[in-house]
Structure formats: C-alpha cells, structure tokens
Amino acid sequence: MxxxxxxxxxxxxxxxxLLAADPQAAFIAGGTExxxxxxxxxxxxxxxxxxxxxxxxxTIDAGPAGxxxxxxxxxxxVAAHPAVRRAYPVIVEALVKSASAQLRNMASMxxxxxxxxxxxxxxxxxxxxxxxxxxxxxxxxxxxRDRHAAIFGWSESCVATHPSDVAVxxxxxxxxxxxxxxxxxxxxxxxxxxxxxxxRPHDExxxxxxxxxxAIGVPAAPVAVRSHYLKVxxxxxxxxxxxxxxxxVDVDGTTIxxxxxxxxxxxxxxxxxxxxxxxxxxxxxxxxxxRAALDVNxxxxxxxxxxxxxxxxxxxxxxxxxxxxxxxxx
Amino acid sequence: xxxxxxxxxxxxxSAPPALGPGPVNITLTVNGQPHAVTVDPRVTLLDAxxxxxxxxxxxKGCDRGECGAxxxxxxxxxxLSCVTLAVMHTGGEISTIEGVAQGxxxxxxxxxxxxxxxxxxxxxxxxxxxxxxxxxxxxxxxxPSAATADVAVTSIxxxxxxIRERMSGNICRCSCYPQIVASVGQAGAATAAPVGxx
Numbered sequence: 001m002x003x004x005x006x007x008x009x010x011x012x013x014x015x016x017x018l019l020a021a022d023p024q025a026a027f028i029a030g031g032t033e034x035x036x037x038x039x040x041x042x043x044x045x046x047x048x049x050x051x052x053x054x055x056x057x058x059t060i061d062a063g064p065a066g067x068x069x070x071x072x073x074x075x076x077x078v079a080a081h082p083a084v085r086r087a088y089p090v091i092v093e094a095l096v097k098s099a100s101a102q103l104r105n106m107a108s109m110x111x112x113x114x115x116x117x118x119x120x121x122x123x124x125x126x127x128x129x130x131x132x133x134x135x136x137x138x139x140x141x142x143x144x145r146d147r148h149a150a151i152f153g154w155s156e157s158c159v160a161t162h163p164s165d166v167a168v169x170x171x172x173x174x175x176x177x178x179x180x181x182x183x184x185x186x187x188x189x190x191x192x193x194x195x196x197x198x199x200r201p202h203d204e205x206x207x208x209x210x211x212x213x214x215a216i217g218v219p220a221a222p223v224a225v226r227s228h229y230l231k232v233x234x235x236x237x238x239x240x241x242x243x244x245x246x247x248x249v250d251v252d253g254t255t256i257x258x259x260x261x262x263x264x265x266x267x268x269x270x271x272x273x274x275x276x277x278x279x280x281x282x283x284x285x286x287x288x289x290x291r292a293a294l295d296v297n298x299x300x301x302x303x304x305x306x307x308x309x310x311x312x313x314x315x316x317x318x319x320x321x322x323x324x325x326x327x328x329x330x
Numbered sequence: 331x332x333x334x335x336x337x338x339x340x341x342x343x344s345a346p347p348a349l350g351p352g353p354v355n356i357t358l359t360v361n362g363q364p365h366a367v368t369v370d371p372r373v374t375l376l377d378a379x380x381x382x383x384x385x386x387x388x389x390k391g392c393d394r395g396e397c398g399a400x401x402x403x404x405x406x407x408x409x410l411s412c413v414t415l416a417v418m419h420t421g422g423e424i425s426t427i428e429g430v431a432q433g434x435x436x437x438x439x440x441x442x443x444x445x446x447x448x449x450x451x452x453x454x455x456x457x458x459x460x461x462x463x464x465x466x467x468x469x470x471x472x473x474p475s476a477a478t479a480d481v482a483v484t485s486i487x488x489x490x491x492x493i494r495e496r497m498s499g500n501i502c503r504c505s506c507y508p509q510i511v512a513s514v515g516q517a518g519a520a521t522a523a524p525v526g527x528x
Contacts, residue, residue: 003351006371006417014344028418035374035413036394047348048371050418076407080473085482092481096474100499102461103395105407106414237476237498 001038008050012057012180012212018049020182020210027051027212029072029108032099033115040123042116042133057214060084067091067218068178071110075166076101078109088218090172090227090246094165097231100238110213113167113177113193116204117160117268118240119148131157131201139201147307148242151315152267158201159305162194162269163240169229171270172246172262175218181211194269201268223248223260230322231264232314241265243315247322249285254329256280256289261298263315273298273319285328290320349417356420360385361429371417376400378416379426387427387456391501398500401457402426408464410499427456430463439463439517448513450504458500462514465496466521488518 009015019025024046028034037043051057051072058072062083069078078084079095098104098112116122121130121140129138141149141159149159167190175190194205207213218224227248233239244264250257259280261273275297283289294316302312320328350371357364358375360383367382376393379385379402388411391399395413402411403425430437439459442448449455468475469492472484477495486492493511502510 001372004371005351006349006354006415007346010346014346018345028415031414031418032395032410035415038372039394048415052418076473079481080471082484085474085484089481092474093476096476096478096481100398101465101468101475101496102398102401102408102410102499103413106409237495 002041002044002046004038004045005047006050007047008053010053012051012054012214015049015051015054016180016182016210016212018047019212022047023209025049029111030074030106032103032107033111037116040125042122051212062087064220066220067216069109069216069218071178071213071215072108075099075104075107075109075112079104087220088169088173088224088227090169090224090229090248091166091218093229094169094231094244094246097229098165109166109216112164113170113213113216114205115164118163119160120145122160131197132160132204133202135200135202145307146305149305149308150267151302151304151308151311152263152271153196154268154303154305155197155199155201157199158197158268160197160201160268161265162267164270165229165231165241165244165264167194168244168262168264168270169227169246170216170218171272172227172248172260173218173221173224175216177213178215178217179207179211180214181208185214187217190270191272197268204268221248222250223258226250226326227260228322228325230318230325232318243311243318245315245318245322246270247319247326249323249326249328251285251327254284256283256285259323261319263319266302266311266315285323287320287324287328287330290323290328291316294319354417356417358383358416358419358424359422360424360426362423367416369416371415373416374412375402375414375416375419375424376411379411379424382416385426385428389453389456391454391457396501397454397457398461399454399457401460401500403460403464406464406467408461425460427460430459437463437517438520439466439513442513442516442520443510445516446509446513448506448509449502450506454500454502454504458497458502458510461497461500462510462517465493465514466518468496469518488515490515 026045028048057070059070061068129140177188231244246262248260263271276293279293279297353368389399391397400412404422474481477491
C-alpha cells in the first residue's frame with residue numbers, strides 16, 4: 001500500500017475544497033471497497049479525506065413526496081428504517097441481499113453506488129489487461145472468460161457489469177443523486193449517473209472530481225409501494241448477482257397502469273427496460289403479457305457473449321418471476 | 331479527537347490536521363480501556379489490534395472483507411476490522427472477543443459453542459461469536475434479513491433460516507455450520523435480557 005495523508009473533514013464544504021484541490025485525493029466513508037483497492041494497488045490516492053464525521057449527510061428522511069437517503073447512511077440503517085420497509089420494499093430487499101451483515105453495517109449508501117465491477121480481471125492479484133484498471137491496457141475478458149460479463153451496453157473496451165443491487169432498485173424507482181461540488185449543488189437523474197464504457201471504461205460515472213454525493217432521493221409512488229427485488233446467484237447468500245430484477249407495478253383491477261423494470265448483472269449499469277414498461281401499460285397483469293412485452297421490447301437487443309447467452313433467458317425469467325411475486329397471474 | 335499531528339502537511343486554512351504519511355499517535359478504546367498506539371495511517375484496525383495491542387483473539391483470515399474472522403463491534407455494530415483503518419476509529423467504542431467473558435465466567439453464547447462442539451480448528455470462532463452476539467441484538471431490534479419473508483414485519487423469529495442467512499458473512503472451513511446454528515439458537519433462547527459483548 002502506498003503512503004497517504006489522512007484528514008478527517010468536519011464540514012462538507014471543507015471536504016469538497018480538500019478534494020477539489022488535490023487530483024490525487026479520495027474520500028473515504030465505509031472503506032469496504034477503498035481499503036481493498038489500497039491493498040491491491042487498484043487505487044493509489046496520495047490523500048484520504050475521511051467524511052464519516054459529516055453527520056448531516058447520514059440522515060434518512062421520509063415524507064409524502066419521497067425518501068431522502070443521506071449519502072453516509074449505512075446500508076443496514078436504510079434496510080431497517082420503518083418508512084423504507086413499508087413503502088419501498090424493493091430497496092430493502094436489494095440491500096439485505098447485498099454483501100454480509102458486517103459489510104452492510106459499514107458500507108455507506110453513496111459508497112455502494114461508487115463500488116466498481118467484480119470482473120475477475122479488474123480485481124486480479126496479478127497485473128492483467130484491464131482498461132478500467134489501467135486505461136489502454138486492453139480487456140482480458142474480451143478474449144478470456146466472459147460468463148460473468150454484460151449482455152447489454154458493453155463495448156470492445158470493456159464487458160464488465162456493475163455489481164450494486166440497490167442501484168438497480170434506484171434505477172427502477174427514478175431516483176436522483178444529489179451532489180455538491182465547488183460550483184454548488186446539482187441533481188443527477190439516476191439513469192445519467194453511470195456512463196456506458198465506450199472507449200473510456202475507467203470513467204464510470206458523471207461525477208466530477210471534487211464533487212461529493214450528499215443524498216439519494218427517491219420519489220414516492222404506487223410502483224414503489226408494490227415493488228420487489230429478485231436476485232439470482234450461485235449461492236443462497238453473500239454473493240453477487242448473476243442476474244437480478246427490480247420491479248414495481250401499479251395495477252387497476254387486472255390491468256397494468258404502470259410498470260417499472262430494471263435489471264442487474266447484465267450491463268455496465270442498472271439496465272432499465274423502458275420500452276417494455278411502455279408496452280405493458282394497459283395490458284393485463286399476466287405472465288403471458290410480460291413475456292410478450294419483454295421479447296419484443298427488451299431482449300431482442302441483447303448481445304450475449306461466448307459464455308453468457310444463458311443470461312438472456314435467465315433475465316427474462318427473472319423479471320417474470322419477480323412480477324409473479326407481485327401478483328401477476330399466468 | 332485523540333490524534334496528534336506528527337508529520338503535518340500544509341492545507342487550506344480551515345483544513346483539519348494532516349496525519350501521516352508516517353507514524354501518528356492515536357488512542358483506541360477497546361473493551362472499555364483507552365490505549366495509546368502509534369500507527370501509520372495505512373494500518374488496518376485488525377493489524378492495530380493484533381500487532382500493536384497484542385489482542386490476538388481477533389483473527390486475520392482473508393484480509394479482504396470476505397471471511398468474517400476479523401469481526402469486532404464498533405459502537406455496538408458488528409464490522410470487519412480488516413477493511414477499515416485504525417486512524418478512523420479514535421472516537422469509537424471497539425469491542426473484541428477478549429471483552430466477551432466476565433473473568434472466568436463465559437458468555438452464554440461461548441458456553442453454547444462448547445456445548446455444541448461448534449468448532450474444530452477454532453480459527454474462525456472468535457469472529458463467529460462476535461458476529462452472532464450482534465445477530466441476536468439485530469433480531470431483537472426487528473431488523474430484516476434476506477430470509478425475512480415480509481420486510482415490513484418487525485417481529486422476527488430466531489429460526490434456522492434466519493440464523494444461517496445472518497451468519498453468512500462468517501466462513502468456517504471446518505464446516506461446523508450445523509453446530510454453529512444450534513449454538514446461536516440456544517444462546518438466543520437462553521438470554522432473555524440483551525446479550526453483552528458490546
């Protein structure tokens with residue numbers, strides 16, 4: 001691990017100023033990702049700015065318009081919050097299916113969004129080609145193992161998927177990321193928060209250096225109240241998703257008024273199926289209608305790789321099963 | 331703040347003190363006792379406990395946040411001491427396996443591990459016990475897990491499914507899982523009052 005200077009920030013403006021002034025500085029919150037990156041040499045910051053003392057960023061507020069989840073709220077705190085449990089089950093289910101209890105007590109909500117791919121080439125102990133880790137070095141997965149890789153949104157530079165579960169729920173619920181930087185505050189719609197890899201796969205979000213995530217906003221909605229997260233993985237617990245689905249539905253009798261569908265484990269970012277959602281409005285809330293909408297409007301665009309064609313059918317079935325969990329009939 | 335600044339760097343006027351690079355003096359409060367230690371900012375809490383404070387009960391398994399052997403409590407919450415830095419915890423109350431028994435009187439959970447023969451090599455056991463102590467509190471507080479059928483319900487049974495799911499962050503390579511689950515169930519049933527250890 002390379003040496004660094006450690007500072008404990010006492011207010012957000014000061015933290016932002018410290019980061020903005022030093023291109024080699026990084027924020028640290030829960031540390032569950034960053035400390036491993038320091039050990040592995042994946043990140044080599046010259047200065048760490050500990051933001052855990054910024055208590056104003058750790059609150060969870062729930063009101064009639066929605067949730068405001070402070071950036072420093074821990075995953076376990078959000079999962080245990082009564083209002084989140086009552087009206088946003090997809091968020092709680094995604095959180096409790098993530099990592100382990102110990103890690104959920106440490107990891108902050110903003111840190112969860114900033115976690116990086118679990119692609120084994122990115123995380124390798126030895127130096128292997130990886131454009132995320134060393135820009136320009138190539139992609140070992142492109143001609144190597146790609147069972148874990150994306151089926152949507154990948155490029156010739158990178159085929160990695162994003163590992164967060166709760167980000168998939170946030171994508172489905174039209175969340176916004178509140179950030180503050182040297183120039184002031186702004187809100188980033190969740191679907192614009194992550195970039196697709198293109199030829200710059202190391203540049204993963206639309207955050208600028210010096211910006212600090214302050215909160216995640218989630219609008220209240222019937223699709224949030226009736227929502228579900230289904231995670232398919234190779235162990236029952238403590239494993240990343242092969243494929244996951246965050247779904248929500250608003251039903252009038254037996255007819256879909258609105259549907260939300262986002263997939264995890266299949267793309268470099270949570271993959272929202274907007275065309276399928278639009279096709280489902282006014283359709284009966286049945287597995288048959290769901291399959292038809294997904295085939296025409298979602299999976300026709302999938303580009304599976306050598307070893308992961310199974311993800312297309314697995315993702316399709318995962319969405320349908322998640323909706324059956326919300327009451328869809330045959 | 332218990333920190334002192336030994337190798338100060340210049341910063342903005344309102345900047346907090348720069349600690350490191352190089353040794354810094356901090357105070358860690360472990361099992362109720364303050365300890366002055368000198369650590370580089372790179373030192374994990376796990377290494378500070380084991381190598382500076384000679385508290386060897388907390389084990390280093392994977393050293394990357396995957397196995398649970400290094401589980402301790404900070405301010406009553408179970409965490410992994412290998413993926414956090416010692417300098418980050420000068421204000422926290424840290425509890426380790428050394429603080430669980432009262433003298434020679436074992437905690438009911440420790441006694442249950444012996445009753446059920448819930449270990450072979452024992453390397454993961456202190457992490458298992460620290461994790462399970464917190465698990466019992468989390469269930470009493472009604473916090474949900476992935477085994478909880480309805481996450482809105484706050485009355486959660488101490489079932490085998492709940493114990494297994496909530497202990498999934500602690501790996502036992504001797505595979506004593508059935509005995510560990512039985513031990514946690516016994517201790518949960520035996521301790522009507524909140525369990526200690528944190």
